[in-house]
Amino acid sequence: MPTAVTQHEQTLHFLKPAKPSENSAEALSRQSIEALFNLPFSDLMFKAQQVHREHFNPNEVQLSTLLSIKTGGCPEDCGYCPQSVHYNTGVEASKLLDVEEVKAAALEAQKNGASRFCMGAAWREPKDRDVEKVAELVRTVKSLGMEACCTLGMLTESQAGTLKQAGLDYYNHNLDTTPELYGDIITTRDYQERLDTLAHVRSAGMHVCSGGIVGMGESRAQRAGLVHQLANLTPYPESVPINNLVQVEGTPLHGTESLDLLEFVRTVAVARITMPKARVRLSAGRQQMGEAIQALCFMAGANSIFYGDKLLTTGNPDWQKDQALLGKLGISTT
Numbered sequence: 001m002p003t004a005v006t007q008h009e010q011t012l013h014f015l016k017p018a019k020p021s022e023n024s025a026e027a028l029s030r031q032s033i034e035a036l037f038n039l040p041f042s043d044l045m046f047k048a049q050q051v052h053r054e055h056f057n058p059n060e061v062q063l064s065t066l067l068s069i070k071t072g073g074c075p076e077d078c079g080y081c082p083q084s085v086h087y088n089t090g091v092e093a094s095k096l097l098d099v100e101e102v103k104a105a106a107l108e109a110q111k112n113g114a115s116r117f118c119m120g121a122a123w124r125e126p127k128d129r130d131v132e133k134v135a136e137l138v139r140t141v142k143s144l145g146m147e148a149c150c151t152l153g154m155l156t157e158s159q160a161g162t163l164k165q166a167g168l169d170y171y172n173h174n175l176d177t178t179p180e181l182y183g184d185i186i187t188t189r190d191y192q193e194r195l196d197t198l199a200h201v202r203s204a205g206m207h208v209c210s211g212g213i214v215g216m217g218e219s220r221a222q223r224a225g226l227v228h229q230l231a232n233l234t235p236y237p238e239s240v241p242i243n244n245l246v247q248v249e250g251t252p253l254h255g256t257e258s259l260d261l262l263e264f265v266r267t268v269a270v271a272r273i274t275m276p277k278a279r280v281r282l283s284a285g286r287q288q289m290g291e292a293i294q295a296l297c298f299m300a301g302a303n304s305i306f307y308g309d310k311l312l313t314t315g316n317p318d319w320q321k322d323q324a325l326l327g328k329l330g331i332s333t334t
């Protein structure tokens, strides 16, 4: 029988001790992350499943429901985003929702099975008086017994402290892409400002939710660059949303060549391997994905989804459709 060790078996072996199971820092090189991306698909999936099963029940997925609490009119120029004031996308600007509107949406999400309620606002950064209002919304969500998450743009240390005091569990702030592409996609802020907000969220004692978008015309090496940044945050994020670009007419990225969805699955698998204890969330883009690709993502270690018929301004599969898919796959929810 042949006993020769193939090149990719060597790669798998080499990668085995690459990261301890704790959320601690043992720097992962960008090269080793690229090597994961380059594995034969079945080897990558196998490795991701091994890691997933060490840390989670592979047949369980967490459900987060999103609500846009303040839509549109954003001064930032993120090239993917329909809510930027710089692009003509038909999204109308609206004011911050009030407590009763948010409570009704959270109750509905809870009734449908979501455990986490995520409130998103189209701000570059909130004013202190906005943070006070959002703190009230956080207290309302927490009083229902749900986990609360917010994504409001850049935060100062003291704003992060106010949200933590209100009971906020997670703050979402995505790195979005690899550092060298960032300036091509957003010019109104820089990467370091994203990292600074994440540091403020950490020092306030909240869990970090941070991920990115693929399908923005990046190369595989650049997808590895994004994962490299996320996995080397110390500690790495507790929650990692992987979005596939939702192309919205009027945004600069509309018309970008679509990503081969097997590359999306690879990105999920590499995120799982490099951030073993994180909730890896299959995020925007599910409506365009089909059931088979979503099933592959769960097999690759995704164990959270955005759940509910809307993301912020674009569509998402309705909850009955998701329940049917999860049922077919024998996946239970938390």
Ligand code: SAM
Residues within 6 Å of the ligand: 080, 081, 082, 120, 121, 122, 123, 124, 151, 152, 153, 154, 172, 173, 174, 176, 212, 213, 243, 244, 245, 246, 247, 248, 284, 312
């Ligand atoms: N304004 C805040 C900010 O940018 O941090 C919070 C809301 S913003 C809409 C949250 C995230 O949604 C972005 O960081 C980006 O990752 C994601 N997003 C926005 N538009 C998207 C799109 N068209 N497709 C996929 N993800 C998108």
Ligand code: DTB
Residues within 6 Å of the ligand: 066, 082, 083, 120, 151, 172, 174, 211, 212, 241, 242, 243, 246, 283, 284, 311, 312, 313, 314, 315
């Ligand atoms: C994240 O990573 N994806 C969500 C959430 N965090 C806030 C947002 C996706 C937005 C997709 C475009 C839209 O609906 O406007």
Ligand code: SF4
Residues within 6 Å of the ligand: 074, 075, 076, 077, 078, 081, 082, 083, 084, 085, 121, 122, 123, 124, 153
């Ligand atoms: Fe504004 Fe956030 Fe959209 Fe960028 S992603 S334009 S910061 S709402």
